Amino acid sequence: MNGNFTYCNPTKLYFGEDSLNSLNTELPKYGRNVVLIYGGGSIKKNGIYEEVVSILKKNGKEVAEISGVMPNPTLAKLYEGVEIARNHQADFILAVGGGSVCDYAKAVSVSVHCEDDPWQKYYVRFEEPECETIPVGCVLTMVGTGSEMNAGSVITNQETKQKIGHVFADEAIMPKFSILNPRYTMTLPHYQMVSGIYDIFNHICEQYFSGEDDNTSDYISEGLMRSLLHSSRIANENPQDYEARSNIMWTATWALNTLVAKGKTTDWMVHMLGQAVGGYTNATHGMTLAAVSLPYYRYILPYGLAKFKRFAVNVWDVDPEGKDDRQVAEEGLAAMENWMKELGLVMNIRELGADEAMIEGIADVTLAMPGGYKVLDREEIVQILRESLV
Structure with a gap:
């Protein structure tokens, strides 16, 4: 640490x-x-x-x-x-x-x-x-x-x-x-439940995808993510499952009570992108995060390849045998995408009401945050937002 x-x-x-x-x-x-x-x-x-x-x-x-x-x-x-x-x-x-x-x-x-x-x-x-x-x-x-x-x-x-x-x-x-x-x-509509689940997951990701040191906080984050993946699938099938919903609630609290951010830098660019989209569309917060996450993570993957490989192996159980680091990392993001689709999350900002005409304005109100593997310039923000449209 x-x-x-x-x-x-x-x-x-x-x-x-x-x-x-x-x-x-x-x-x-x-x-x-x-x-x-x-x-x-x-x-x-x-x-x-x-x-x-x-x-x-x-x-x-x-x-x-x-x-x-x-x-x-x-x-x-x-x-x-x-x-x-x-x-x-x-x-x-x-x-x-x-x-x-x-x-x-x-x-x-x-x-x-x-x-x-x-x-x-x-x-x-x-x-x-x-x-x-x-x-x-x-x-x-x-x-x-x-x-x-x-x-x-x-x-x-x-x-x-x-x-x-x-x-x-x-x-x-x-x-x-x-x-x-x-x-x-348990009375929440399914849309709100899965939106909240992704918000939880992304909070952990924002604190996980940074740093290169051996950090206890990252091990805690991996455990929280695995617990959330397990419980989210149960709750998605049966929203009335008390054990799953209680585990999700407890994970949400520990995902952002500052514990897993300690001893490291953090990367909040997905939130900056998602909040900028929300400012233009008034869309549900967790869905704005879901819609911009994969384009952002695929863009910064080469800059934080070791952590993305670790994420694939330790969170998604990707087998690294016979694959190079890039292949393992990309397989992890593919597994994440499949899980997101399984839950029924929104996967692009067009579904939230954004269009090409808004991209420049959304970029204007997107704060470029340090702390992650790459500090984005405005051109990169515009590129990621455009990729988030589809």
Whole structure:
């Protein structure tokens, strides 16, 4: 392992079918005024909303609600939420939903007491909060982003068509606790389930495809990927399989709670490409990642050949006998492609609403990130986006 690092993750997790009861343990630690944040209303249909509100009332909380948080939370929605939280004099924020709801809650948390415009401060200048932040807790109903155990927050500016994530450095931005009940994920449509599964897988890939040293984090990543492949196939056939769904939920959390990034560089270019596509199409996050992944990985494969060969052998069980390194590596990506198609993932950005006329604009809002095997220039970004159309 190379480099020096500090690791601390203060988020407390409550996992399992009885985990919502732990709200009774956590809520007394925070003030009276709670902002409850959720999405399009599915939690009212499946009964989770009533359960959560009942517990909040039992604990004597005064509740203001921010509903209708969309899958790609917008800056306009952030401004709306900040105003609600300010008027309520919020002491605590409870996010009930998937990663977008958790991301949004963190964005509200750092913005309520901030005098600067949050978009400029946090998503353009990438500054850290200098003001008081509001503690956040999460009740997870969809898995994929890992937002329940990290300090990341992604917001979309619809006017500029930019979708930008900020991973805050301050541990105080991380959720104080997260409640993970795999049963809550079982009412999701198949499209959302497999989108989340690919988001998980790609989070691991982004931290895996970098570096050339012998790094413990890479061994952990390989184990997480193998577990996810196994459970994803079971869940794809039977979405009600509790064991598979619980393993997927647990893998999602560990895929992006910063553990497997320690001691190495990381490559987030698939996310930069996917988020840029999402900014133009408002497509589901995991599907934008799926649509750009293989063109990107095939492009950078020659620059990180040893790791791609290892990926093929250790994750996909490719037999290297009688093959050169390039053949083994390419066979691994072919196996990955077959798995993606098996799940029913979107394999090109045209299916998400992108077309040739958008490519230059998407390239303009794609951030070129260092850390991987190749730092892309704009021409290369355009080439990969064009290859992602088909």
